[in-house]
Amino acid sequence: MTTVICPYCFARGPAHRLRYRCLMTRSGVRGGRQPCSPRRDDAWAEFKGGTAAPQARMRGPVFDVRRTLGPGGNRAACPDCGVLTPVRVCASCHSDLPSDYCDQDSRIIALVGAKATGKSTYVTVLVNELRHRVGTAYRGALAAMGSDTQRRDKEMAAELYDRLHLPGATPPAALGFNEPLLYRLSLPSAGRFGDGSRHTALVFFDAAGEDLGDAAAVDRYTDYLAAADGIILLVDPLQLPAVREELPPGEGPPLPRMETSPQQIAADIAGQLRGHGRRGARGRVSTPLAVALTKTDMVRPLLPPQSPLLRNARHDGGAFDDVDRIAVHEEVRSLLEGWDGGELHRRLDRDFADVSFFGLSALGSPPPATAPADVPKSGPQPVRVEDPLLWLLTRRGLLPVRKAKEGPVGKAKEGLVRKAKEGMTRGGGT
Template identity: 70%
Template sequence: MTTVICPYCFARASAAKLPYRCLMTPSGVRGGAPCGPERDDVWAGFMGPGVPPAARMRGPVFTPPRRVTGLGGGGRSVPCPKCGVPTPVRVCGTCHSDLPSDYCDQDSRIIALVGAKASGKSTYVSVLVNELNHRVGQAYHASLAAMGQSTQTRDKEMAEDLYERLRLPDATRPAALGFNDPLLYRLSLPRKGLLGGAGTRHTTLVFFDAAGEDLAGAEAMDRYTRYLSAADGIILLVDPLQLGSVRDRLPVHDGPPLPVVETSPQQIAADLAAQLRAHGKGKAGGRASTPIAVAVTKTDMLRPLLDPHSPLLRNAPHTSGTYDGEDRLAVHEELRTLLTDWDSDALLRQLELDFAELCLFGLSALGAPPPADAPADAPKSGPQPVRVEDPLLWLLSRRALLPVHTAGKGRAQ
């Protein structure tokens, strides 16, 4: 039985029990009149007062008789009891948000993306999606498909801005100004059967690109509680340019001015751990059990501070489509050393005290700083990312969704 987690309100439900929404299509079936719109107060209540009265009128929601849903579900259409026209659209029983048609056919993994304002979250998601669709997808024979209209539209706009017009994303609007839709993808990876058979395993990935100010302090973060506690993994982005000792160490440069210093990563991590513990994600000893990938962003700016052999200067190998555990450890150790050098041992200690499963990463979404004369633009040669995929691949490998290569053990699932 597939359990679906609504990507809007994070309620859990069995896929077979989800209600449907009539599409109000006139079709001549039974020659009857098509359904008219009805006021959907459940949905309007969830979306908040920003929804204009006309938009509250939507296709009627109905729960099909058990006999119909019990036959294995699987994305089929179900006839509306009023007009008889079949509809494929399933909605969340709790908030009545429409779910993309293929959302309900596989298990979902929710990846929470957190980080201070301007730490690079939006740029990171766009570049990550592009890399998963190209270089990384090729290495693992994986593919990533945007699900639902709003993710497809946003992906297209972001890709055109970043890769064609070379424009960096605008600051994400805070939740108080409107609801930011989650980004929904279907990740398909080859699955090797025990007897050498092959197949494909589909996983739904849900990303939520919050505005930095919504993560600045326990109170603001409260809005994201359900999302954070439903997460299978967390990616915390740390902007090194907002760390005092890194700012002091960087040589004088002619790039764009350094960002304003926002909420410290230590504060975000502490608030995050408190939220998770308050929602039953704590282990004995008080550490949060959700795996957390802590990634230092914008490593292109750190080149003067890195050893020429630093693993942060090149991508992970992904040899024959396996995730390299040795390489991950080398990166983790490199970051431990760097953070200690940068007087951030307090951050490290905090993370180790708060999280039972922690790994450190370093990445650059752009590969080079934005041009000095056009700080809102991507580098002239376009994004040339380094190691953007590592945190997500680690989280997937934690859930046995990727083949892992560990020295001495050869290939292991």
């Protein structure tokens, strides 16, 4: 049985119990009845809050069915006008759901971080990489679901890749509801009758940095975070005092304003999730957390020449390389320890049961110093943007994992990881 999680209010339920919305179109079915008239949809309007205009409350009637009808199997006939409709809606908030969203299990990925950490840029580049370089490696495909995501997907890609402009800041929740981005990820799945495909709905919700400044603001996103299969916490190294002191002065674009610390954001998120029943062993949150150090291109002078953060993972054989992940984890952990005295790592170790560190660059090089809102003229050349998401997908069994093998080859790989750990420990944040 397929379980559907509403990407808007995060109510959970079986797909066959979703309601339908009438299209209000004329049809010759059942004697050519008159099309339905719009009706007040107070459930949807109340969920939207102040963003719903009075006239917008008038929408197609919502109705229940015991089973789906029609040749497609996913359509139902309106009991009043008889017209078949494919539009399914959430039984709780009455938000319209893309038809293909309801046909596979959902994986909600929570994307959080302080203001100016580059969340919107990260999502745009991540989607592009999943469609091209990473999609090729894993024989996967990614498609936007629903007209809203399809429109925004095109706009985001055009702004970043065609016009070479960085996206604007995500509006805070006080200015209106931030719609999620819905994608269908298709991956190969070997079955009894040959190779098949396995489909997963990915939901990206970009929370504005201003909404993560204190515990009261995080409360707006509690349902979203509690429903998440994994959380990606973006950490901007340029907002860490030690990094700002170490970087060569007068080089690159202006430094961003220092916002809420990642330690505080992590603590607030953990507190909210524990209160929502996501408590695991020893009281730690059970939701996997990927902590990603962003803008590694800006701290390249502080990285050792052999750093794995300077190159993309290879993804040989369409499998996630866990040995490579461990090497990256240890290096980022060591860098952060040198910059904040290990405060973030200790905070996460106390609050979360499953944490991994990553480092990435969405652009590959800094924006022009004279035009900090622009993308480098060469366009985005990302490094390791996919790693946090792929790791979260492995935690749900959606991707194969290549671990260190037993024997001489495996021991050699483990030795390289151990040497990397020791080198990072001696080098600290230099």
